[in-house]
Amino acid sequence: MKNEQQIQPECGCETVHEEIVSQVQGKLLSKETYIDLATLFKLFGDATRIQLLHALEQHEMCVCDLAALLGVTKSAISHQLKSLRIARLVKYRRDGQNVFYSLADDHVQKILDLGYEHLSE
Amino acid sequence: MKNEQQIQPECGCETVHEEIVSQVQGKLLSKETYIDLATLFKLFGDATRIQLLHALEQHEMCVCDLAALLGVTKSAISHQLKSLRIARLVKYRRDGQNVFYSLADDHVQKILDLGYEHLSE
C-alpha cells in the first residue's frame, strides 16, 4: 500500500533534494501503516509491559502470579494484559478461577532480543 | 545481571503459584535493563518517528528533505532526530549547510520488519 502524500513546499526550505525525496516518497507506506506500527511498538515502550512480556517468555502465568512477580496490583496487570491481548501479543486460557497468559507468537521474543542486542553494543 | 526483587505478598492474592513464580523471577533481568529497553522501544512508538526511520532506511537525507517528505516543520524533525541520535539509532554527517542523517545500524530495519511481519498475520 503506497503513500499518496504530496511533498509539502511549506517546510520553508529552499534546497530540498527533490530527486531523492520523490524517490523515497515512492517507497514509503501509508500513514495508517505507520500508525499501526507505532501502536504496536508503543506496547514495548513501557518497562512494566516489557517485564511482563519477558516473564511470560519464561512461563505462562496467571494475573496473580504476575502481580506478585512485578509488585504491582492485579488491576494494573490486567489493564496491561488487555492492551497486549488486543495487539495479539499475548493469549490466555481460563482454568477455573485462574486465567493463564502466555505469549501469542515468537515475534515478541525476537523483538526483545533485537532491542537487547542494540543496547549491548 | 539478575534481579534482586522479592515477591510482593501485598498483591492480595491467595493462590500464587510459588514454584513457577520464583523460577521465573530467577530469570528476569534488572529493573534498569527493562527501563533501558522500554526507552529504546518508546522511540518506535510514534508514527512520525517510524516514518522518519523508514525513510532513512531508503536513503540518507537532510533535515529539510525529511521535513518536506513528512509534511512537518524542521524543528519537529530536528527534535525527533535528536532523540534517535541519543539512542544511537541514527547517525549524521555535515556537508556545508546541510546535515545528512542515516540509520546507525541494521537493528532499526530488523525491528521494523518484525513489527510489520506481526501486523501482517
Added chain:
DNA sequence: CAGTTGATTGAACAACTATTCAACTATCAG
C-alpha cells in the same frame, strides 16, 4: 443460594510526550 477469591472494567488523576513558536547557532556567498 450466599460467600470467597480471581479477574476485568471505567473513571479520575498525575506524569509524560510531541508539536509549535521564537530565539539562537552554524555555514556559506558576496
Added chain:
DNA sequence: CTGATAGTTGAATAGTTGTTCAATCAACTG
C-alpha cells in the same frame, strides 16, 4: 563584515498514557 539559509534548542501547550480506586463479573465451595 552583512545577509541568507540550514539546523538546533528551550519553553509552553495540548494531547496521551499508566496507575489507582471502586465497582463489577466469573468461577468455585459449602
